[in-house]
Amino acid sequence: MKYQQELKDSIRKALPDLDVVIAWSGGFDPLHATPHFIRREEDIDKLEIGPFSVHNLATYLPGLRGKKVGIVVKGCDSRSVIELLQENLINRDDVTIFGFPCTGVVDQSKIRKALGHTGKVDFCQITSQTVVVGAGGEEHKLRLSKVLADKCFTCQYPNALISDHFVGEKINPSAQSEAGYDDLEAFENMPLAERFAFWQKEMDRCIRCYACRNACPMCVCRDHCLAESRDPHWLSQEDNVRDKWMFQLIHAYHLAGRCTECGECQRACPMDIPLLLLKKKMNKEIKELFQYEAGVDPEATPPLLSFKMEEENIKEREW
Amino acid sequence: MAKVQFIKAADVKPWLAELAKEHRVFAPSYDGEALLFRPFDPAREIVLDRAATMPPKKTVFPQSEQLVDFTYSKDPEDLSRIKIDARETLPSGSTVVFGSRPCDVRGFTMFDRVYLTEKTTDIYYKARRDNTLFITLACASIENTCFCNWVDSDPCDSTGSDVLAIPVSGGYLLETVTDRGGKLLSSKLLVDGESKKEEAEKFCEEVAGALGAARDLSQAPEKLLAVFDNMEFWDEVSAKCLSCGACTYLCPSCYCFNITDETIGMKGKRLRSWDNCMSAQFTMEASGHNPRPTKAHRLKNRVGHKFSYYPAIHGGVTSCCGCGRCIKSCPAGIDIREIVLKAIDFKPAAVEE
Amino acid sequence: MTKNIYLPEMATIQEVIRETHNIMTFRVTLNNPEAMKNFSFKPGQVGQVSSFGTGEATFVINSPPTRMDYLQFSVMRAGEVTGKLHTLKAGDQIGVRAPLGNSFPYEDMKGKDIVFIGGGIGMAPLRTLLLFMLDNRADYGKITLLYGARSPVDMAYSYELPDWLGRDDLDTHLTIDAPYEGWQHRVGLIPNVLLDIAPSPENSVAVTCGPPIMIKFTLQALEKLGFKDEQIITTLEKRMKCGVGICGRCNIGTSYVCMDGPVFTRAQLRQLPNEL
Structure with a gap:
């Protein structure tokens, strides 16, 4: 990766004031990267950025509250950082953001x-x-x-939307059109029974490892999740589609308008369940109703975290 | 010497169809993008050239199973008196798993030492274990994440299996491992395999060689205990852990579970379901105290259990079969080998005078 | 036929005693008369008590094996299961899986002086051993009991205390953390009162149980008094599910509290990794 050295230099300069910088390094084989926590000068040498830098490192930020943390972000990851800032889940003064122009990551x-x-x-x-x-x-x-990951083909934000140090030249989005939801159309056009059958089949192989939840930067209830809670008792521990799907639906609803479509849920799923589809559907609805895109403007309030007496696009009085 | 037989690759499905008349038969086939041990269906393609996404753990240790069935009933003469009828619900029937890998099946031997002991017998586990037969396929597809040779195994290891199938030209050589496995080999589709034995031996030699040199883990039990109190060590190796359950649930030797009750109206069940030591709830006490409060404590226990505590209790046997799924499927790319080696190589900083 | 380790014996609550605002004691009998008659256990052993539909939790059997009219469990309300148990009344049905775990080394303690130090609900396991020793009084030397709670209203087994205080063969000391109107006994934290009583470590065994902070300072006090690690016994608590060493959550390194415990000497605890 072109700007790797520049990024290392930038981190080297900032490291004395930081407890840790989260980046990527080589993983268990040449096709995999892994999150890399830089604490000492010598850790910087291992840093690698490129098409294997798939992980959205923003996921680690809420767990490091109270520490001075540096984070390397792709454009899409920066949206999660913005969303976390909007929701006061991290403190801007404690986070130092390193951006670089991202040309896409692999699936x-x-x-x-x-x-x-x-x-x-x-x-x-x-x-x-x-x-x-x-x-x-x-x-x-x-x-x-x-x-490349599907999300990279519709990416509108290859450069970090928020950063303290940006290395390299900003690039234009490679995607032809605005990030759209064309891929949802085929699914939406399926009859209800088919959609139902689709999810029945997909959720059947869920093993309830909750990698989807834990990899999600916006899933912030962490150790107090309804998936395990006994009081209130939302879900049983049975191995059935009903409970597994129920969790995914609640998860998706809680992410409506907050999800930046980073796709970590789907990437993390060891059973390859197409979880992003649910999230995208929710976001599409949000976009139509509120003209809102998550994680773009640090000053904005996500629509479901706000309240208006009269919603412009929800004509309750006409129902 | 146990007799050896041969089956043509094309005859595998018809053979499984025969076995399916008497047993539930599971074989690896795709469900979406995941390769899973699924009930045998002649219409499905059986995929044997790669390791399955999940080991066949569920066949003996279901993700969730019912232990007890209970019913509340009220005394019609005195509604304040409530009777409870609680009954055990034991599994029945026999199962054959085809195409499991040596590492997958060896995982059950880690269960056996805990579930079937002199003191205690887990009858639910036993009912399934005694009635599940494994026709294991020697491994032809070594991956970067494979390290069965580090933990005293090899790609042709038949430990825990009932029949070992070894790929040879045109099909598979079938070696009887247990008597009950031998009984599965009475089909007319099988022919004498004596002439293929040499080829099978050569296969095993070659594939073992493909694994690369094994690292010596004999010091792991002691060295992991030596770093037990070094939280800086554990904080560093666990920094990227997301505390999810992918590693434990995909692990052929992870056997921990939870017990929970579920009720609807007057009926209910007590369930035993997979549980995950990476989760904070695993050891959370009702008082709010948690002996393993951070992911560093929890990862320490997972690695410690497999490479130190279990071997200390069970005659030096590591509770890891080297399948590498935890590495391959970890969303954060944690490599358990790296942690164990780091502990082995760890040298405490010299104390300054 | 192998025993099903997960299937509880059905039991009936015979009596419920409200001990304090958050502790209740349940006296139960197994419904199967044969099972009740043949039930045997050792002081210190625990049981998994079920409220079907809610779940199981671990409690020490705090009645002694010398008094088998019923099995007694004292339950401090803390979570889901204890909350449910606190709603139960005499006649209600529960499940019991017992006995589980190890026991106090009461055989090795014969001929020795015994010092019991219990704090709050930690008195429950001590009660079993105390009553067992009182029922086999000749086997043991001097018995001292130091029992403390935050205040008199937090003191379980208050109805038994007059008897314990009145016995010649038991040296009972009660203490509360802060002065309280009408309180006739000691005031002060357990470790301090212990130093004041100053039992001799000579041919003695100390048995202690209570909240972690009390244990921490009580161990220091015992050390000061000259008690060696082998002379100090305590019982541990962990989240447990199976109770039989399988489910994997109560281990401290290689030791499973449900099987190798809950009773440990301080010497044994020192051998374990630091994960209490």
């Missing part, structure tokens, strides 16, 4: 498929257009555009 499940599901990866070389992977004894040349 690991697309790579897995492209490599024929081998987990034996020997090397990986990235150019601006391709990822060359040595895996299972073969060399695979993957076009980056084939393995």
